[in-house]
Amino acid sequence: MKKRLNLTIVAIFLALGIHVAKAQRNIGAPSLTSGAQACGTLSNSFDFVARLSPGTALPTNNEFILELSDPTGSFANQADIEELDRVLGPNEASGAESNINFTNVTVPQNANSDDYRLRVRATEGNVTNTISEPIPFHFFDDDNLLIRLNSGDDVIFCNVASFAKEISVEVTDGATVLDVNDFNWEWLKDGTIIPGESNPTLLVTEEGTYQARVPVGLCNNVFRFNKSNRVDASLVNVGDISIVTNASDFSFCPDELKELRASEIDFSYDYQWFKDDEALEGEIGPTIILPDNDFGGEYVLQISLSEDCSDLQTQAVVVTNEGSSITLPLPEGLILLPTQILTLVVETDAPVGSTFRWIRDTNILIQGITTGSTITFDVPANGVGDYRVEIDALFPDDPCMTMLFSETKIRSAERFDIIIAPEGVVDCEQDPITISLTEMVGITSDGERVPLTTEQFAFFAFEWFNDGVSTGETSLSLDVSRSDSGGSFELRAIFGPGGLPNTVSNNLPIDFLSSDIVLDITPPILQVGESVVLTAPFNDNFTYEWYVIINGEEVLIENEIGNTLTVTEEGNYFARISTSLCTVDTITASVGGPEALSELIPNVITPGGNVSNNDWVLPNSFRETDVEVTIYSSNGKVDFQKNGGYNADWPTNSASQANELIYYYIISRSSTVVKKGTITVMR
Missing domain, CATH: 2.60.40.10 (Immunoglobulins)
Structure with missing residues (x-):
């Protein structure tokens, strides 16, 4: 009886074991449906599949989660595990294996390892899982990316025993230059990785083919743009090239x-x-x-x-x-003025006694024998056409029996164009500036522009105008002095014999600038949450650029092209002012807040023996050796100037004895303006 009971108990336990085995299901190791690595970009995705073992139904709300390990392949730290995708089911009972499909899975943008592993985890039910073998996951955004090495130039040294050359990487995304330090790098020489080289620069000391790339493991051959061009480094012993x-x-x-x-x-x-x-x-x-x-x-x-x-x-x-040449040919084109007899001139080294002929269009006008190196022909009035001179060099003095020719087109002008410009490169402080006639062209009926010769200028009467008013000057150049206050200049030309329209040159603005332009700062102190306005001298003919100095470098402030700049941050600013002739930078203005400019500078003195306020006294910080103080009288003359620190030196050393009511001052520190303003003298 006991034996039968024991057998019954064993059977019950076996049945229970079979039931448990059927209840617990297992998820196999996930894998890519195609390929061996997930090389991700912004525009692609991947499909994965895992096999679910047969078994009883899982809860209907169960989800399967595709999880990615940390870069070493470990799932030990939950914070390093990344969920790639999740799907609902399959949760029904099955007598055979089922597929768990994950589609259109994108690669995480921080993924960069060959050692990632995958697993699929069930949110409900009694399900175990299997971790995959290593699967490379790498992300690289290669859309529009261009990696360029050494500006595309090979490294070639010649006639030296050894060489050393640093080559570097440049990365652009369309028109934008990217920071190379935002990428990891590895270098290859002749296709083999150079150990230990991970900087965006490489010192090359050996011949070979070099390439830089962003390391993406087993995806290196998949991504198109993670690598640079190849640069060849070579040492050439150049022989005698001849x-x-x-x-x-x-x-x-x-x-x-x-x-x-x-x-x-x-x-x-x-x-x-x-x-x-x-x-x-x-x-x-x-x-x-x-x-x-x-x-x-x-x-x-x-x-x-x-x-x-x-x-x-x-x-x-x-x-x-061995033969002959025309050493001075005819000009390409000439303008024939009314009433003018134009002389054509060519020079040749053909032997004296050679035959020459002048041809207009297809007609021979004159022919003869050369008596020297110069051959001339006078073109009569209204003699427009295509001209050609031909020379048959004399044999045997010219063993080549050279046939020489030179051609020009002679046209009449319907009107003229005058160009005036400064002579040479202009400095903004140049005084005077000389402007002159630089080109005068005749314009034919078909719009061709033909330069006049300097000899033809004599047929015209010239006159200079300033802002539309005659200056009385009739020469081909004009000196414009700073004392003339500049203005807009034109040169007008009248054809003396008449019959042709008068001509006016281009309009040339002349504006004088100095190298010590001081910006106005209003208000002088930058309060918290407020702004100050920097103002440069205004002129319709000026163009402006504004800069701020950051870490010693001039940084352009984009889209600021007026003569004022609104500033909300402390710093050193200046304007770059350009005229049609030259460019100058203003003195740098220092914009400071209440703490930076907390020391008061007096704007009133009362000389006259009353002890207080006799002298202009500045805070102690302006006694330092890098300080320069300049005081101007109301007419702009320097009344006082001192380098190396100020110590109540004015008006004791005033050139005008402080007899004027208003004076202007500029205080600079290390050549940078830190304060400017006015002083009122009360007596």
Whole structure:
């Protein structure tokens, strides 16, 4: 009987065990549905799946939570666990495994490790889970991001035994330059990580190919823009680069192909050709084709491989013109004034006795034999057209039998345009400023602008005007003095023979500035919660920029372009004032609060032997050696000035004996204005 009872109890327990086993369900390790790593950006997402074992139903309100470990793969600290997603169910009973699907899961923006692990946790019911193997999670926002190394330039050193060059990273997001210190960095040399290099700069001392990148583990090959361009560092032993030509020597006839080139050509190098020590504009390739005229001379090629290997020069070669040239050609275009006889002039080194002919359009006007190096032709009135001079160089004096020509277009003008400008670079304190006629052009019926020659200026009568009023000056230049108070200037021209419209130049404002402009500060003290206004001298012709000095650097205050600036913070400010001619900075104004400017400066003195207020007495801090005090009379003359600290020196040392009612003062500390105002003298 007991034996049967024991068997019954065992059966009951076995049944209970089977029931418990069926009640507890397990969640397998979650995994990516595709790929092996989650490389996240702002525009992508990922799907994950976990397998739920068969079993009885779970509570209908149960949710499955996809959780991400800390970067080391640990779930020990709940604060470091991040919830990625949660779904409701599947919670029904199942005799087979079920899928728990998590879709469109984004990667946390702080994720950056190859060692993260995942698990799925149930909020209700008796459910266990399995932690995944490591899955790389990395986030990198590469939209519009550009990482540029060393401004894209390779590092090339030449003809040295060793080198050292620092290369650096620049990061931009569209037009915005980002702080490189906001990123982590690693450096590669020839595709291999350089241990210990994590700064945005790298000192390169070896040849190789270098690249910087933001480290994103196993996602390095997935993200497109987490890495910079590659920069090659090389040490080049440059041999004797020379100028060569396919011809037998450097002597040419004008009609031959005259090509010079570098003996070593690399289109990544920078080239500049020189003739007779003058750089040839636009000739910046490894080859040059010489013109048919005036090509003889000494040629040098300058080569730059990099900023550290630059200005290498070849040995000079002398190119000889075996034929003849036109050494002074005709101008490209000329204006023929009414009643004017215009003389065309060319110069040539063709042998005396060569044949020449002048042609207008297609008609030969005159021909003859040269008697010297200069050939001229007088164009008659109304002789507009296309002109050409041709020269057949005399053989055998010219073995090339050179055929030379030069062309110009002669047009009539319907009107004229005058340009006036200052002579040379103008300093704001320059006195006087000389302005002059810099260009006069004739404008043809089809709108072509053709410069007049200086000889043609004599056909015009000129007159200078200031603010619309004649100055009486009729020369081609005018001195404008500070005492003249500037103004707007024009030059007017009248064609003497008549028949052409009068001409007025551009309007040129002349405004004088000094280097000691003091800003007005109103009120002088910046109260808490209030503001002060800085004011610079106003002029319609001035443009203004405002700056604040921060840590010794001038920082532009955006969108402040008037002559006033409202300031709500203490600091040192100045205005940069520009005229049409020059730019000057005002004296820096120090804006301080009540504590900074708490020492009172008297604005009234009463000299005359009454003991008190005889002298202008300042607080003790103005006795320091970096203080400068300047006092001006009402007409702007310096009445008193002292460097190295002030000690009640005025009006004892007053140039005017303090006989005026009002004086103006400026107090500077280390060349920065700290206070200015007026002094009233009461007698």
